[in-house]
Every structure is written in C-alpha cells, then in structure tokens.
Amino acid sequence: xxxxxxxxxxxxxxxxxxxxxxxxxxxxxxxxxxxxxxxxxxxxxxxxxxxxxxxxxxxxxxxxxxxxxxxxxxxxxxxxxxxxxxxxxxxxxxxxxxxxxxxxxxxxxxxxxxxxxxxxxxxxxxxxxxxxxxxxxxxxxxxxxxxxxxxxxxxxxxxxxxxxxxxxxxxxxxxxxxxxxxxxxxxxxxxx
Amino acid sequence: xxxxxxxxxxxxxxxxxxxxxxxxxxxxxxxxxxxxxxxxxxxxxxxxxxxxxxxxxxxxxxxxxxxxxxxxxxxxxxxxxxxxxxxxxxxxxxxxxxxxxxxxxxxxxxxxxxxxxxxxxxxxxxxxxxxxxxxxxxxxxxxxxxxxxxxxxxxxxxxxxxxxxxxxxxxxxxxxxxxxxxxxxxxxxxxxxxxxxxxxxxxxxxxxxxxxxxxxxxxxxxxxxxxxxxxxxxxxxxxxxxxxxxxx
Numbered sequence: 001x002x003x004x005x006x007x008x009x010x011x012x013x014x015x016x017x018x019x020x021x022x023x024x025x026x027x028x029x030x031x032x033x034x035x036x037x038x039x040x041x042x043x044x045x046x047x048x049x050x051x052x053x054x055x056x057x058x059x060x061x062x063x064x065x066x067x068x069x070x071x072x073x074x075x076x077x078x079x080x081x082x083x084x085x086x087x088x089x090x091x092x093x094x095x096x097x098x099x100x101x102x103x104x105x106x107x108x109x110x111x112x113x114x115x116x117x118x119x120x121x122x123x124x125x126x127x128x129x130x131x132x133x134x135x136x137x138x139x140x141x142x143x144x145x146x147x148x149x150x151x152x153x154x155x156x157x158x159x160x161x162x163x164x165x166x167x168x169x170x171x172x173x174x175x176x177x178x179x180x181x182x183x184x185x186x187x188x189x190x191x192x
Numbered sequence: 193x194x195x196x197x198x199x200x201x202x203x204x205x206x207x208x209x210x211x212x213x214x215x216x217x218x219x220x221x222x223x224x225x226x227x228x229x230x231x232x233x234x235x236x237x238x239x240x241x242x243x244x245x246x247x248x249x250x251x252x253x254x255x256x257x258x259x260x261x262x263x264x265x266x267x268x269x270x271x272x273x274x275x276x277x278x279x280x281x282x283x284x285x286x287x288x289x290x291x292x293x294x295x296x297x298x299x300x301x302x303x304x305x306x307x308x309x310x311x312x313x314x315x316x317x318x319x320x321x322x323x324x325x326x327x328x329x330x331x332x333x334x335x336x337x338x339x340x341x342x343x344x345x346x347x348x349x350x351x352x353x354x355x356x357x358x359x360x361x362x363x364x365x366x367x368x369x370x371x372x373x374x375x376x377x378x379x380x381x382x383x384x385x386x387x388x389x390x391x392x393x394x395x396x397x398x399x400x401x402x403x404x405x406x407x408x409x410x411x412x413x414x415x416x417x418x419x420x421x422x423x424x425x426x427x428x429x430x431x432x433x434x435x436x437x438x439x440x
Contacts, residue, residue: 020378023300030412071281114222114300117299117300118300121296166390166394170413175382185379
C-alpha cells in the first residue's frame with residue numbers, strides 16, 4: 001500500500017509529466033484557455049493514459065517480452081494507442097453518450113500526444129509490472145490534470161493584467177509555467 | 193550564380209532560416225525543452241531527428257500515390273516509428289553515452305509534430321528529392337536552434353560549453369562565474385523558451401513593419417490554442433470549434 005501511494009505521489013507531483021518531463025506540452029498550452037475545457041482535457045488524459053498503460057503493459061508482458069520482440073516497443077505502442085483511442089471514442093459515442101459529450105471531443109487530440117507514448121515507454125524503462133504500471137499511468141494523468149487546471153486558472157487571471165508588449169500572448173504563459181515548475185521542484189524533497 | 197534558384201538548395205535554406213521549425217514555426221517544443229540541458233544533447237537529438245525526418249519525408253513522398261487518404265495518418269506513423277527504431281539501434285550501438293542521456297526522448301521522436309507536420313504539409317504533395325531535402329533542411333534548422341538553446345543553458349547554468357569549463361568558476365577567493373543552476377533544471381527551459389517567444393514577437397513586429405513578414409508561427413506554444421496544429425485534420429478542429437462556441 002505504501003509503495004502504491006509513493007508511486008502515485010512521485011508520478012503525479014514530484015516528477016510531474018508536464019513541468020519536469022516536458023511531455024504533453026501541446027495540449028497543456030493549447031487547451032488551457034478556460035478552466036472548464038482544461039478540466040475536460042485533463043480528465044480525458046487521465047482516462048486514456050491509465051487505459052493505455054494497462055493495455056501496453058499486457059502486450060509487453062505477455063507478447064513482446066516472452067518472444068524477445070521488445071525492439072518493436074515503439075511501433076507497437078504507438079499503433080495500439082492510436083487504435084485504442086479511436087475504439088474508446090466509438091464505444092463512448094454508441095453507449096455512454098453523456099461521457100462522450102464531456103470527454104469525446106478531446107480524445108482524437110490525445111492520439112499523438114507524447115505524454116501517452118512517453119508513459120508507456122517509461123513503464124517499460126522502469127520495469128514496472130502490469131498493476132504498478134497502470135497505477136503509475138493513473139498518477140501521470142493526475143499530474144497532467146493538476147498542471148493544466150492550475151495553468152488555466154492562471155491564464156484566466158493573466159487576461160486582466162497589463163503585460164509588457166513582447167510578452168503578450170504565450171510568452172507570459174510559458175514564463176508562468178516556469179514558475180509553476182519551480183514550485184513543483186519543491187516537492188522533490190518528499191521522496192528520495 | 194543566384195544559388196536560391198536551385199530548388200533543392202532553396203528547400204534546405206527554407207528549413208534552416210525562412211521556416212525554421214523551432215524559432216519561426218515554434219514546433220516540436222517537447223524535445224526542445226527536455227533535451228537542451230547541454231549542447232551535446234541538443235546536437236545529438238537534432239541530428240537523430242534530421243535523419244528520421246529526411247528519410248520519412250522521402251519514404252512518404254515515394255508512397256504518396258499508394259497510401260489511401262483515409263489511412264494516411266496511421267501509415268505515416270508506422271513509417272516514422274520504424275525509422276525511429278532504426279535510429280535508436282544505431283545510437284545504442286555507436287553512441288551509448290548519448291543514448292542513455294537522451295533516454296525516452298529518442299523513441300518520442302515518433303510524435304514530434306515537425307515530422308508528421310512536414311509529412312502532411314509537404315512530403316505528401318511533392319516528389320521524392322525535394323521532400324528529402326526539405327527533411328534535411330528542417331532537421332538542420334531544428335538541430336541548429338536546439339544546439340544554440342543547449343549552449344545557452346549550459347553556459348548560464350554551469351559555465352560550460354560542450355562539457356568544457358569556459359567561464360572559470362569562483363573558488364578560493366578568486367573572482368569568477370557563479371553558475372545559475374536553475375537554467376539546467378526544468379524551470380530554466382521554460383524561462384529560455386519564454387524569452388525566445390518574446391524576442392521573436394519583437395522581431396516579428398519589426399519585420400512586418402519593414403514589409404518582410406516572417407512565416408506565421410503555428411505551434412501551440414505560440415498561438416496558445418490548437419489553431420495551427422498540423423494534425424488538425426485528425427481531430428477535425430473539434431477543440432477550437434468548441435472553445436469558439438463557448439466564447440460566443
């Protein structure tokens with residue numbers, strides 16, 4: 001239990017996927033204009049990363065590793081993730097209309113998101129089994145959710161401020177992300 | 193001789209200067225921020241991306257008449273992923289040190305939006321040779337920019353260039369450079385990028401006033417939304433339309 005909590009905290013906060021690993025910057029800056037949309041995107045990412053780490057974990061442990069095919073990791077993972085996202089979108093559209101309306105629109109955008117592939121590859125690199133890999137994926141998703149929602153909150157406030165002209169637009173947003181990264185560095189003392 | 197008349201050279205220069213993927217188009221920011229902790233990492237990442245970009249452009253261009261439009265994205269991804277795996281093996285074999293320090297960012301070249309963006313916007317519409325040179329030009333533009341960013345971060349953060357101590361550190365009471373360590377850490381990457389965007393905003397303004405506007409930046413790092421995304425066709429611009437609806 002203790003290791004699971006440690007794994008969650010380390011993947012969500014200490015090694016935040018956006019702020020310390022720079023994965024998933026496109027949606028982080030692209031869909032963070034409003035807190036509401038940011039939360040939708042964050043939820044979709046949690047969902048997809050958890051599912052993707054589970055499925056790639058099964059594939060890796062039962063097919064790729066026993067057959068000594070782990071050099072095919074990158075190709076297999078990216079195809080599986082792309083297919084998975086399309087499949088989930090179709091299932092949600094047909095059976096869970098309400099969830100589709102809140103998450104569905106974000107799903108295709110996540111297909112080529114480096115956070116998802118990066119997490120699947122990280123699970124393999126860290127040698128986690130299927131269960132801990134899935135938990136790690138969930139933690140990464142939570143970390144993305146936290147980062148993008150905070151970012152959206154900051155961006156909503158930035159709108160009302162008088163910013164020096166060259167920094168208007170995304171320059172100030174990236175600077176804010178840097179300050180957030182400093183704040184998140186403070187957590188690195190929690191886990192050795 | 194007017195070099196620029198040569199179409200292949202024009203492609204090279206287009207990638208390096210006119211449509212520089214990092215500085216002008218603002219694409220591929222994940223590796224730009226993640227691996228530029230030192231200049232050598234930047235060069236390694238840039239060159240491996242260049243190889244993948246040149247050959248993926250050539251392959252996609254050669255197959256452009258055979259790939260059905262509806263499955264073009266998955267096909268591109270498979271081609272790029274295969275090339276990345278080859279590059280990964282070569283690096284593991286010949287540059288093990290660099291391979292370890294770049295880590296998962298090598299396989300992540302697959303999802304670098306410069307590569308799929310060039311495949312979608314150039315290689316799928318043009319013959320093989322220009323596409324190949326377009327890939328080399330774009331790749332070199334990327335390499336040069338991230339090497340310079342890497343050099344800056346290394347210099348500010350450790351007083352080093354390519355691993356050599358160029359700024360003497362202060363020790364034993366001798367006056368010297370005290371490194372600003374934050375620049376080699378994660379937040380420093382964001383700060384450097386922020387200043388790069390701000391400087392480019394000024395340059396953009398100046399060039400527009402001089403009547404020579406730069407190519408528009410398309411990366412979400414610059415636009416702040418998904419409007420310029422090269423993969424918009426795969427999500428049919430869902431996000432942007434939804435955001436617009438809410439604003440109205």
